[in-house]
Amino acid sequence: MLAKSQSSMSKVSVIVPCYNGEKIIGNAIKSVLNQTYKNWELIIVDDGSTDSSCEIVEHYLNNDKIKLVKNAYNKGIAKTMNKGIEVSTGDFIAFLDQDDSWHPMKLELQLQKFENADNSLGLVGCGMVFIENNKCRRIFRINDEKLDQTHILTKIFLTSTNSSSIMMLKKDCLKKIGLFDEKLIGWGDFEMVFRVAKFYKIGYVNRLLVKKRVHPESANVKMKKKLRNEAKKIFPLICGYxxxxxxxxxxxxxxxxxxxxxxxxxxxxxxxxxxxxxxxxxxxxxxxxxxxxxxxxxxxxxxxxxxxxxxxxxxxxxxxxxxxxxxx
Incomplete structure (x- = not known):
């Protein structure tokens, strides 16, 4: 556990983008409620859901640490995440996809990483396990104690593996690097990691603290083509960084x-x-x-x-x- 009293600790703003997540948003919320670190606010940004997602979230609004923000219409993931950042009041920002979940110690361990580092550390990730059909398909983790920044960035670049659900950033970093690129539809979190790394160090907690749900059927052919085309632009951009x-x-x-x-x-x-x-x-x-x-x-x-x-x-x-x- 962290040494300081919970009330004096840094506040973490947890941002959960939601779109037609009536079957899964409850699990994401419970994942935050179960955190051992308690000084957080949970901001759920609904991106124009047409199902009962908002009604489900409203059941949790008796907790004054939980907020629901609604887009007037579907704006896409980047604008939805940015809206959450804009209304956040925390010192740190963490993200959680609506169909993912966190280990109870996720926030605590990432904040410990920040506490034990100097001000050059801007982003802390963690390991994640990919779950498909309720089975563990693969894992991703980085031991930053054995790798320098060059090797960390190389590993992320070659594996093309990231998720906003593993990311925690200092909010002050965003003043320097900017928010999510709203022109991107699927590679925004990946691009942001490398943009952060232009000015700050990247750290990792070498534990599997995120369950990442994989839905093979979720992306249609048209969307997959868009993502492939976007990737062709992203990687040269990152090489520019x-x-x-x-x-x-x-x-x-x-x-x-x-x-x-x-x-x-x-x-x-x-x-x-x-x-x-x-x-x-x-x-x-x-x-x-x-x-x-x-x-x-x-x-x-x-x-x-x-x-x-x-x-x-x-x-x-x-x-x-x-x-x-x-x-x-």
């Missing part, structure tokens, strides 16, 4: 191609998997071993697919064991 990342663009593109090769393998499109795995090597020779392995598995056909399934099962067991250590 941090020029050293330009040297990783071929590796990043190669990893994307290799990911498509593995997806083709899962879909039993073995010829396409072989073609894509060879193409990945052309982008960056560092992918030679992984690409050749995918090529070999695709040559084995259904046997190769069985090997992939066994490997994935082993990986799932490892992730599950790691996740259970957090004792949610």
């Amino acid at each position: 941090h020029p050293f990342l330009k040297s990783y663009l071929p590796l990043k593109e190669g990893n994307t191609i290799l990911g498509k090769a593995i997806e083709s393998l899962h879909n039993k499109q073995y010829k396409q998997a072989r073609q894509l795995s060879l193409k990945a090597i052309q982008y960056d020779p560092r992918l030679r071993i992984k690409s050749k392995l995918v090529y070999l598995l695709s040559c084995l056909g259904d046997i190769g697919l069985v090997i992939i399934h066994i490997r994935n099962k082993h990986k799932y067991i490892q992730h599950l064991a790691t996740f259970r250590k957090e004792r949610w």
Whole structure:
């Protein structure tokens, strides 16, 4: 627990954007209510929901720490998040997606990270577990005690992994870097991390403190295309913030191609998997071993697919064991 009395501690503004979340918004609210750190305000910004989301939130408004702000119409995620920031009164800002949830010690551990650092620390993230169909699919975590800022940014850049739900920022940082880019529809939190890192250090609590719900069916074909097109603009922009990342663009593109090769393998499109795995090597020779392995598995056909399934099962067991250590 933190050393200071709760009443004298910094205030955290928790911002939850909500859109047609009647089935899930209650769990997000409870996730905040269950925090061991109690000096927070919860700002739920409804983005023009057409279901009973607002009615559900209103049941919690007898708690004077919880506020409901309504957009007159659907404005999109970035404008909704920014509206929450604008009405916030905390010293720190944390975000929680409506279908995600937090470990009870999430806020406490992130604030400890800030307390133990100097003023150069502007953002603290944490590990997260990706949940699909109530199963732990993969985990993401960074041990910042073993990595310098360059390696931290490189890892985030190459994995393209972030979520606003893992982020806590000093509110004062936003005065310098600005709010979420309202032109972005899906990469806003990712872009903000690198924008913060232009002026401040990034830290991580090396524990799985966020459950990230994955809904494969949630993004339609049209939206996926928009997100892919947006990504093509985001990565060069980020390289402009941090020029050293330009040297990783071929590796990043190669990893994307290799990911498509593995997806083709899962879909039993073995010829396409072989073609894509060879193409990945052309982008960056560092992918030679992984690409050749995918090529070999695709040559084995259904046997190769069985090997992939066994490997994935082993990986799932490892992730599950790691996740259970957090004792949610």
